[in-house]
Amino acid sequence: MAFERRTKRLWLVLAFCAALVLSAFPVPAFAQLFGGPQDETSENGAAGGFFGPIINLFSPKPLTSGPPAPDATPYAVSLTVNGGDSALRDRIEAASALERLRERAPSGAAGLVRRALADRRDINAALYAAGYYGGIIRIRLAGIAPDAPDIFQRVEAARARGPVPVEIDVQAGPLFxxxxxxxxxxxxxxxxxxxxxxxxxxxxxxxxxxxxxxxxxxxxxxxxxxxxxxxxxxxxxxxxxxxxxxxxxxxxxxxxPGPVATFGHFTVVGADFLTPGFIEERIEITPGTPYSPEVLDRLRRRLLEYEAIASVRINEADRLAPDGSLPITIEVSARLPRYVGFSATYSSTDGSAINAYWGHRNLFGGGETLRLDAQISWFGEKSEAVPNADPFGYKLAATFVKPGIYTAQDDLVANAAVLREVTNAYVREAVTLLAGIRHRYSDDLTLQVSLDLEQSQVEDSTGTNDYGIVGVPIELTYDSTDSKLDPSRGWRATATVEPFAYLGEAGAGPTLFRGAVSTYHAFDENKRFILAGRMAAGSIVGAGLYDVPPQRRFYVGGGGSLRGYDYQSASPRNEDGIIIGGRSFFEASVEARLRVTDTIGIVPFFDMGSAFASEWPDFDSIKYSAGIGLRYYTAIGPLRIDLAFPLNPGPEDGDFGVYVSLGQAF
Missing domain, CATH: 3.10.20.310 (membrane protein fhac)
Incomplete structure (x- = not known):
């Protein structure tokens, strides 16, 4: 079994490396190597052959532009750039259709002449874009200018002898x-x-x-x-x-500049799928407030957070009202109320899961959402604490959100679940309920106060115990990022304090503290290089380690915390080497998210962290890991594949970890 599991992991790593290679090297070369003959492409330029689908997945653009043109006129281009630097030459090559499409012969002599005349304009624009306003561009087809009186006869005569010689000579001139x-x-x-x-x-x-x-x-x-x-x-x-x-x-x-204006009357159109006044209650812009496009954009983004709303268009009037205010029209449209779907996750260290779900985005007409999930999970290995346990788990969950329970800023949030969970530290069967009120102070800041109930039976290395838990978690959340799944700027921070009225054997009095912060910074306007960092820590005070139920202790290790280490493995163990969890933890990660193409990204990363038996982190047994990830960017978010290696593994740790999911790691 151990050999078979290692072999499966090895094949996953080889597939991952193959994907990296395919994304990093020129695609035409791989088309020749793996896709059969170089002309074995579809009409839209897709690669053929057995490996064609893989090449097409990682190719940023088609291999060719389509079928050959009628009356094709092959040509051989020579491009010379004097002055400037290599970046300028790259700009000129990208701007030149003669250079860029030289493998795609134009139709007839007229097609080649049109391409050459367009090059004059486009290369000149490239020079201007780089700050060169005194450039000289000379283009010769068969030795003469493309606008010469006898250009067509000269091109036809040259074509009869072979590819038409094309010369492009660019004198960049001084940088202005x-x-x-x-x-x-x-x-x-x-x-x-x-x-x-x-x-x-x-x-x-x-x-x-x-x-x-x-x-x-x-x-x-x-x-x-x-x-x-x-x-x-x-x-x-x-x-x-x-x-x-x-x-x-x-x-x-x-x-x-035009006149100064204030916000005037707001008119809502298309909101008949919601209860009357739903949109108006959430505008929160008082008439007479100075006009601001940023305020309107925040309003649009806030309304789009409601799942029932598909689109929001904010239309400004083309003239001011007599009082100097600007009338605004908000046009909304509905999403399909019902949806179904499924998801899957895989990790060589955390186990795998398949989840099917059904949801309603506007249950009673007031933006209420209900989602039902049915998940089956497989731990993949024997639990250290309960080696004879069935590795399969399940979870049946219902999540309900009622917007505007008191005011437009207050939402009712509830989640109930029946589950069986298998981990290295314990096996749990439980019924849980988390219900609370979430208050929005601003677009970035929310506070949620909830009631946390759990009745569970947990088996671990000490035996089987029944636990009842009653807590009151208070969670403050700040999020100024520009995307949920793939942020490029901003901060995220959460802070949770949960006093317990009852916590298993500990009874009343223990309190949980947990906090996390992450930040993102794009170094360029196109967001091709993003540096991301995350740090998290937590502690349970007022209770001994074994008085805290195993499922409420802290664990570190796996794809959600410390990549490269087995799930929960960077956590305290008992004298028999079995994971028991801790009363505190610390984690930190840094990633460099580099886009190679518009759809492919490479992400080197470094993780550190550990859980501790003490009430507060003591940092004596911090674990470290490093690795590289592949990102395939889709319309709904990046597909993530990470390969991580432990840097200071113990005798119980594996050699590497592979993680597949949707969205960034944090």
């Missing part, structure tokens, strides 16, 4: 810098008060005069005045002058 940059009122050409700084606009004098910076600044300027309560702000005109004597670019923006 920003000179004078002004933001003026379009009405009188005078400087505007409270204008954004040139540093913020990335238009500082002396910096490279990238055309992309000018274009980006146009939107930033309009957004600035809209945030200053000018809803009709617009860029009336701009003047860009390149001085070839000084290699400077002067830019003048002529701005029409």
């Amino acid at each position: 810098q920003f000179g004078r940059v002004e933001l003026l009122d379009a009405a009188n050409r005078r400087p505007l008060a409270e204008a954004p700084s040139l540093t913020r606009l990335r238009l500082e004098p002396g910096e490279p005069a990238l055309a992309t910076s000018i274009v980006r600044a146009e939107g930033a300027i309009v957004d600035h005045w809209r945030r200053m309560a000018h809803p009709f702000a617009r860029l009336a005109d701009k003047e860009v002058v390149a001085d070839h004597k000084t290699n400077k670019v002067d830019v003048t923006f002529l701005i029409a």
Whole structure:
């Protein structure tokens, strides 16, 4: 059994590494190697052969652009770039259709000429985008310019002898810098008060005069005045002058800010699937409040959190009301009320699970949600504490949310479950109920006060015991991230305090403290490099270790905490080496999320953590691990595959761990 389990894990690792290789190397090469002949592609450019589906999954773009053109005119291109750096050459190569599509011959001589004429425009745009305004572009087809009178005859004659020779010669010229940059009122050409700084606009004098910076600044300027309560702000005109004597670019923006406005009357359209006034109660914008697009965006995102609502469109009126306010129309649409689905998770250390669910997004018409889950799990290995236990578990759960139980900011949240749980430390059969009120203080901050009830029978290394638990968890949550499944900026933090009226053998008095914080930072606008970090800790005070029921102790190890180590394995053990859990824990992780293509990402990571028998973490037995992950980005979130290795394993620890799930690790 041990050999078979190791073999299965080895095949998973090999498959994981193959996926990494396929995503990192040029796809055409693998198409030749694994997909049969190089021309074995479908009409849409998909790779053929036995490995074609795998190659297509990890390919950022089709291998070809389609079937050959009629009357194809093959050509051989020579591209020369003088001046600039390698990044400029990459820009020019990407802009040039002649270079980019050279494997795809155009139709006839006219097609080649059209491609060459378009290259003049596109290469020039690439030079401007990089700050080169004095470039010279020479394109020759069969030795002459593409707009020469006899160009078609020369191309046809050259084609008869073989591929048409194409020469592209780009003289980049000097790099221009920003000179004078002004933001003026379009009405009188005078400087505007409270204008954004040139540093913020990335238009500082002396910096490279990238055309992309000018274009980006146009939107930033309009957004600035809209945030200053000018809803009709617009860029009336701009003047860009390149001085070839000084290699400077002067830019003048002529701005029409428009009038200052306040929020006026809100009209709701399309909300007949909800109880009357549902949307109006949640607008929370008092008429007369200064206009702000950010306030409207927060409102839109807040309304979209209700599962019954499919879309929210906020339409601003095209003119102000007589009192200077701006009327707003909110248009909402409904999602399908019922849904079904299933999910699956796999881990070589945590076990596997399959879950089927049914849900209703608008149960009684007031945005109430009900979800029923049926899960079957398999631990995969023998439980250390209960070696003869059946490895299969189950969970039947119901989750209900009632928005606006008291006010629009108060929601009723309830979850009930009947379950059987198998772990290395214990086997539990239980009935649980967690019900409480969640109050929203702001879009980022919520507080939930609940009642925690559990009646369970737990078997561990000490025997079988019945436990009754009554607690009052108080949880404060802060979340300023931009995405639930794949955040690129912001913070998440939770803090929980749960005093127990009854906690198994401990009775009344014990209190649980637990907190976690994570942060995310994208280093570029396209979010291709994100650094993410997480830290969590907890403690149970007022009770001895064996007075705390095993299922309420702290455990570390596995995909949700310390990757690379077996589930719960970085936790205290008894004198027989069996996991018993602890009264405190500490965890920390850091990840570098690197996008290789639009759909493929590589994530090196480092984890550390351990649980402790003492009331507070003592850090004497911290475990460490490192690894690399593959992310396949989908519309609903990234598919995660992580391969982790323990750095300071004990004799009871494995060699590695493999984890597959949807969403980032944290």
